[in-house]
Amino acid sequence: xxxxxxxxxxxxxxxxxxxxxxxxxxxxxxxxxxxxxxxxxxxxxxxxxxxxxxxxxxxxxxxxxxxxxxxxxxxxxxxxxxxxxxxxxxxxxxxxxxxxxxxxxxxxxxxxxxxxxxxxxxxxxxxxxxxxxxxxxxxxxxxxxxxxxxxxxxxxxxxxxxxxxxxxxxxxxxxxxxxxxxxxxxxxxxxxxxxxxxxxxxxxxxxxxxxxxxxxxxxxxxxxxxxxxxxxxxxxxxxxxxxxxxxxxxxxxxxxxxxxxxxxxxxxxxxxxxxxxxxxxxxxxxxxxxxxxxxxxxxxxxxxxxxxxxxxxxxxxxxxxxxxxxxxxxxxxxxxxxxxxxxxxxxxxxxxxxxxxxxxxxxxx
Amino acid sequence: xxxxxxxxxxxxxxxxxxxxxxxxxxxxxxxxxxxxxxxxxxxxxxxxxxxxxxxxxxxxxxxxxxxxxxxxxxxxxxxxxxxxxxxxxxxxxxxxxxxxxxxxxxxxxxxxxxxxxxxxxxxxxxxx
Numbered sequence: 398x399x400x401x402x403x404x405x406x407x408x409x410x411x412x413x414x415x416x417x418x419x420x421x422x423x424x425x426x427x428x429x430x431x432x433x434x435x436x437x438x439x440x441x442x443x444x445x446x447x448x449x450x451x452x453x454x455x456x457x458x459x460x461x462x463x464x465x466x467x468x469x470x471x472x473x474x475x476x477x478x479x480x481x482x483x484x485x486x487x488x489x490x491x492x493x494x495x496x497x498x499x500x501x502x503x504x505x506x507x508x509x510x511x512x513x514x515x516x517x518x519x520x521x522x523x524x525x526x527x528x529x530x531x532x533x534x535x536x537x538x539x540x541x542x543x544x545x546x547x548x549x550x551x552x553x554x555x556x557x558x559x560x561x562x563x564x565x566x567x568x569x570x571x572x573x574x575x576x577x578x579x580x581x582x583x584x585x586x587x588x589x590x591x592x593x594x595x596x597x598x599x600x601x602x603x604x605x606x607x608x609x610x611x612x613x614x615x616x617x618x619x620x621x622x623x624x625x626x627x628x629x630x631x632x633x634x635x636x637x638x639x640x641x642x643x644x645x646x647x648x649x650x651x652x653x654x655x656x657x658x659x660x661x662x663x664x665x666x667x668x669x670x671x672x673x674x675x676x677x678x679x680x681x682x683x684x685x686x687x688x689x690x691x692x693x694x695x696x697x698x699x700x701x702x703x704x705x706x707x708x709x710x711x712x713x714x715x716x717x718x719x720x721x722x723x724x725x726x727x728x729x730x731x732x733x734x735x736x737x738x739x740x741x742x743x744x745x746x747x748x749x750x751x752x753x754x755x756x757x758x759x760x761x762x
Numbered sequence: 763x764x765x766x767x768x769x770x771x772x773x774x775x776x777x778x779x780x781x782x783x784x785x786x787x788x789x790x791x792x793x794x795x796x797x798x799x800x801x802x803x804x805x806x807x808x809x810x811x812x813x814x815x816x817x818x819x820x821x822x823x824x825x826x827x828x829x830x831x832x833x834x835x836x837x838x839x840x841x842x843x844x845x846x847x848x849x850x851x852x853x854x855x856x857x858x859x860x861x862x863x864x865x866x867x868x869x870x871x872x873x874x875x876x877x878x879x880x881x882x883x884x885x886x887x888x889x890x
Contacts, residue, residue, distance in 0.1 A: 556849060557777045559875040564784035567878040 405520055408449040409433045410440030410466060411482060412458045416505070420453060423509040424516060437461025444470055444477075451519040453503070455482045456490055464494055471498030476527050478519040537606070544602045551595045559588055590726065597728035601712070604735045611654035611739050618683055618690055618760075619644045621655060625662035626681065629670065637675035644683040651690050651760045653740045661733045661744075665694045665756045668729065672754070673698035685762065689742075692758045700750040709746065710734040766792040767889055770811035772802035772829065773847070782815070782876070789882040799829035806839045813889055815845045818871075834867050843888035849874040
């Protein structure tokens, strides 16, 4: 067993004794530790045991061929750099092995200088590979920490301001005139808006950084529609909108994350309420075909101009118009799209200005 | 001697303590404040409050749970009504926080920010 030193450990797998000896002599003189194997099986076994930094693999050997060794070692040994020794100066086989994970190739016959040069490049490549991986891991960790940090540092002060406003209303509410109470109410609304923005942004960051993966549990579609309808009823009542549901009886369960799907529905239904004048109607329909369960939410609202439709799922995109006073986080639909995609589904929209908008959510069965 | 009921409020955010104290005082209660779990537990013993309200996540997430079990282990806190406040929505799928296996022995959990009416209503009910 070779002790792993900081000299760099090279494994040479070749069935020709002269090549093995030649490589050993040259590479040891250059300061590397060298271990050799005379066939594929032995090579794989030794590699797994000693975890070399670089391995030279002869492409043409009896029993296991070089390509198979490349496949196994590149999967089994992290950060290993594989260099192919190819006897038949065939570019095709060298290219093939590089596609499968080899870093470079060395055509036979080769000189000691060529061998040294290739080994040195191999080690440089390995160091770069390790450094890149470490940096990527560090970056991912920083992103995760950042999200946690933001979640606390941004939400906490908002919560405190809300609590102070609540305290203010409690102690002084009775003495304040209508204007002053209105000001408190407006402050509350803007804080809610900012809170929504933080929440949506956090949700999206969680999805993008891979922290959020949807739960994979059976979801009862009529159940989540009714839940969302119930949640929305007070808002629809205030806005004097009617709601209609039309759900096929035989809708099968889908696999997914119930909570996030409810939030998607709430988002779309909330938007419908925002952009539909009082007296209007929102219809929710659920159907299924061979492959998908689809939920459509149609409103009789102001509609979205055709040229703006392609952008509405983009973060912070707003359909400006008469409804400019409507405020939202600007991330709601982007969140919906990300959640639907995380479920292997999609979200689509059609709209007619002055007549209304329909969102269709599709989930695979 | 004061006949006011005593409420102990434990939270690591001084502003949250102040805002909530104002609300509770408006309900006619005498309010004691503790800025960390350790002094909170000590005050349960020294003040013998009629009710305690504690935050769920303080310095460390879940510290509130430790505080609750410590409060429950002292004589003055054994049967005292306890409200836990949560700044996060534990129902959502987005929290990596796992509550401990044994659920904390609290009388109720309220979400932050707390509505003054809600808080006073529940405090009154628990003190009955």
